[in-house]
Amino acid sequence: MDKIVKMIAEELNIKPAQVENTIKLIDEGNTIPFIARYRKEVTGGLSDEILRDLGERLNYLRNLEQRKEEVIKSIDEQGKLTDEILQAVAISKTLAEVEDIYRPYKQKKKTRATVAKAKGLEPLAKIILEQKETISIEEIAKNYININKLSIEDQKNKDKVVATTQDAIQGALDIIAEDISDNATYRKAIKRQYYREGLIQTKAINEEEASNYEMYYEYSEAIKYIPSHRILAINRGEKENFLKIKLEKPEEKILAFMEKDLIKGETQFTKLLKDTILDSFKRLIEPSIEREIRSDLTEKAEEKAIKVFGQNAKQLLLGAPIKGKTVMGFDPAYRTGCKIAIIDETGKVLDYTTIYPTQPQNDVEGAKKELLPLIEKHKVDMIAIGNGTASRESEIFVAQMIKEVSHPVHYTIVSEAGASVYSASKLATQEYPDINVSIRGAISIARRLQDPLAELVKIDPKAIGVGQYQHDVNQKKLAQSLTGVVEDSVNKVGVDVNTATPSLLSYVSGINTSIAKNIVTYRDENGKLKNRKQLLKVPKLGKVAFEQCAGFLRILDGDNPLEITAVHPESYEVTEKLLANLGFEKNDLKNKEKLEILRNKLKSISIANVAKELDIGEMTLSDIIEELIKPR
Numbered sequence: 001m002d003k004i005v006k007m008i009a010e011e012l013n014i015k016p017a018q019v020e021n022t023i024k025l026i027d028e029g030n031t032i033p034f035i036a037r038y039r040k041e042v043t044g045g046l047s048d049e050i051l052r053d054l055g056e057r058l059n060y061l062r063n064l065e066q067r068k069e070e071v072i073k074s075i076d077e078q079g080k081l082t083d084e085i086l087q088a089v090a091i092s093k094t095l096a097e098v099e100d101i102y103r104p105y106k107q108k109k110k111t112r113a114t115v116a117k118a119k120g121l122e123p124l125a126k127i128i129l130e131q132k133e134t135i136s137i138e139e140i141a142k143n144y145i146n147i148n149k150l151s152i153e154d155q156k157n158k159d160k161v162v163a164t165t166q167d168a169i170q171g172a173l174d175i176i177a178e179d180i181s182d183n184a185t186y187r188k189a190i191k192r193q194y195y196r197e198g199l200i201q202t203k204a205i206n207e208e209e210a211s212n213y214e215m216y217y218e219y220s221e222a223i224k225y226i227p228s229h230r231i232l233a234i235n236r237g238e239k240e241n242f243l244k245i246k247l248e249k250p251e252e253k254i255l256a257f258m259e260k261d262l263i264k265g266e267t268q269f270t271k272l273l274k275d276t277i278l279d280s281f282k283r284l285i286e287p288s289i290e291r292e293i294r295s296d297l298t299e300k301a302e303e304k305a306i307k308v309f310g311q312n313a314k315q316l317l318l319g320a321p322i323k324g325k326t327v328m329g330f331d332p333a334y335r336t337g338c339k340i341a342i343i344d345e346t347g348k349v350l351d352y353t354t355i356y357p358t359q360p361q362n363d364v365e366g367a368k369k370e371l372l373p374l375i376e377k378h379k380v381d382m383i384a385i386g387n388g389t390a391s392r393e394s395e396i397f398v399a400q401m402i403k404e405v406s407h408p409v410h411y412t413i414v415s416e417a418g419a420s421v422y423s424a425s426k427l428a429t430q431e432y433p434d435i436n437v438s439i440r441g442a443i444s445i446a447r448r449l450q451d452p453l454a455e456l457v458k459i460d461p462k463a464i465g466v467g468q469y470q471h472d473v474n475q476k477k478l479a480q481s482l483t484g485v486v487e488d489s490v491n492k493v494g495v496d497v498n499t500a501t502p503s504l505l506s507y508v509s510g511i512n513t514s515i516a517k518n519i520v521t522y523r524d525e526n527g528k529l530k531n532r533k534q535l536l537k538v539p540k541l542g543k544v545a546f547e548q549c550a551g552f553l554r555i556l557d558g559d560n561p562l563e564i565t566a567v568h569p570e571s572y573e574v575t576e577k578l579l580a581n582l583g584f585e586k587n588d589l590k591n592k593e594k595l596e597i598l599r600n601k602l603k604s605i606s607i608a609n610v611a612k613e614l615d616i617g618e619m620t621l622s623d624i625i626e627e628l629i630k631p632r
Contacts, residue, residue: 004061007093008054018044021215022054032484033491033509034548038568041617043384048488064095071102078105088184096292097188104182115159116171120144124172125179129262139164141172173276180258180277181284190254191284194293198223199248202234205241213237223293225249228301232469235298247290255281302473309466309478310485316464317489319452319550325381326350328374329446331416331438332386333357335618338373341442341497344377347450349432352439357397358390368401375405378385383409384449386416386441412449419444421521427503453493458503461486483507490552494566497535497553498528506523510548517539531559532569561589565627574616575624579609589628599629 005023009016021042032055036048043051068089075081090097092098108114116125124144127133133140146162147155154160162168180186194419204217216234237243258277263270324345331339341352351374355367374380383402385394391413422428423440432440442477448455456464461482462475470478490507497505497519506514515538522538523529532550535541541549549567560572567575576586582601588594602625611618 004058004065008057011057012050012054014046014050015044018046019054022046022051023058026055026058031487031509031548033487033552036488037491037566037623038570038620040619040623045619048492052488053483065097066090067095067098068092071098071105075102075105080105096296097184100184100187103184104179109394112171112174115496119146119160119162119171121162121168121171122175124168125175126383128169128172128269128272129176131264131267131273137169137268137272138165141168144171169272173272173279176179176273176276177280177284180262180280181288184581186258186261187285187289189257190289191293192250193254193257194247194289195224195252197250198293200226200234201246201248202237202243203246207246209242211237211240211242213240213242216243220248223297226297228304229296229469231301232305232472235301236469236472245294247293251281268288274551279575299474302477305324305467305469305473306478306481309470309473310481312466313461313464313482313485314489316466317453317456317486321451321453322382322449323451325450326378327446327449328371328380329442329444329449330383330385330394330398330411331419331442331445332358332388332390334390335360336438337361338367338390338394339438339442341439341446342374342380343443343446343450344378345450347447349435349443352435352442354438357392364397367397368404371401373403375402375409376407379384380409382449383411384414384445385411386419386445387413388416388518414449414467416441416445417588418456418459418463420466421460421463425458427458453489454501454504457486457490457507458501472542493554494554496556498523498555508549508552510545511541515545528557529555531555531560532563561586562588565630567624567627571616571620574614575628577614578610578621578624579628581613602629 005016005019008014008019012019021044022035025039025042030039032048032051035043036046036051038047038548046054072081072086073088075085078316088101089098091380092101116122121144124141127140128137142165144162145164146160150160162171169480200222202216202219204213207217213233213236216237219234221230234243234245238245253543255277258281259274262277263273326342326344329339329341329343331341333339337354337356339352339354342350346349353370353374355370356363359381383398385391385398395411395413398411402411419441422444423437427442428437428440432443435443444455444458462470462479464482466482487507487509490504491509495508502513502520503518505511505512505519508516511519518539518541519535526534529535532546532553532555535553536546536549537545547570551566554565555563562572579585579588579598582598582605584594584598588598607621607625607626608620611621614621
């Protein structure tokens, strides 16, 4: 564990104590949002992003340690474990390095070398490698011819027969070639040479065929410099059969390096070994090393892309909600018409229709006659236009149309990514059972302008539309990353427990899909929750889940004004002491005049002195004060 702690601390540039404390919290079952928000004193104020990186790295390094133990155990059971192997495994920093060390000891499928070993040619391979024998290799090889020693049945089996001296020599060389390819030191050095001096080259499969990849039809770039987006682009070009990809490497240097290590002066074995080194490289090492390098490049490119996708998703999710406005959702299209839905300030659907102002109908006047009365009737304030097909034409139409409205109406362009996925989902069917699938997209577009977070959590994070290559990266890792981003966003904002949908509640720290549904059922059966303690009456929501979720759930008109804030129940007592010391009580939070006086007093207090006086951490106190000062 000490090694893991030290490694993570160095990689993330944080203190070992921070890593150790965080690992303990994770192992106790605390969620990342809870740790980030309510255990700042323990972690030293690590952000949710650093905590997620720490969690991922911890998982990888624990898997690495487990694999090291499995490899050592397996080699030991074969009776081949040495101090050198133990040392090499101990200093390995990646799973790939451990697998390279284990490579010679793996149970192999049938290969030319395994067949040669079964024929008893390992001693001959050893003689060739030692390069000491002065008797000609052909003479030595005669001793390994076995055809006359085999039964008539076995003589028919090529995998058992050594018929000639050349068969014996070739079999021995096959064993040497495989041993060379399994050598972890060689593989590590060869990879290093690829990364230092190698080039990634792309060519067109058909130069005359037009595509999005024409800049890569004759392209070359150093492996060590090629950026992530270019890796993903050429991977896609290869997958779509427009490009072929080749790695150019310093082959002569690589061969010279192995020759220098293996060949001990000029002997009868020199040419045999040179040819075998070349065979080992071309047939065994080169294909597997290039697969590994392509895989490494792709993995690193995906990691960077997924981080960017996460940042993009966070921007969408944390877009400022537009409260108290009646919104028209405008889902653009051509042939099938533009779908329209109007929702009030609470998100309730007021009206919907379909208009045809775009090609091929171009019925601009008919569309105006349909929409202008609806805008006047429902006092529409904002029009949210989806950014998909026909968005530009729809924007031109809307810009002209709103000039004819008697009251001010504004429009904006909204990302419609995932709207069609949501429209056809089970959740959308439950929410709007009597409304056509196509209209549901317009409702989603309108609602994501009113409250982006509440609406976008209804959609699979991967369908939100966060980047050009989001469908090219590892989908499992992307889903995990985006789910984490959604969790962090939801918990950063907080959730009104009395209005939130199960989709939104399921992203709250400590609440799974089942508990989210139970909260809504409890709410439907018992009316609005009046305090956070009532959550403990929800089936399956026990004390552990309550500790994790309580601070993120808001009760806007309940018994305790502190429950409008992110102040955790564990801090109620100290918060009330803080208020009392300043001459206030918690109910004063409902009084606008007193609240303004309180805010001014809170802004001027000494955090260090008050924290000491209340026996509370300075970071926790700062968070409490920030919550009390927030506008409501």
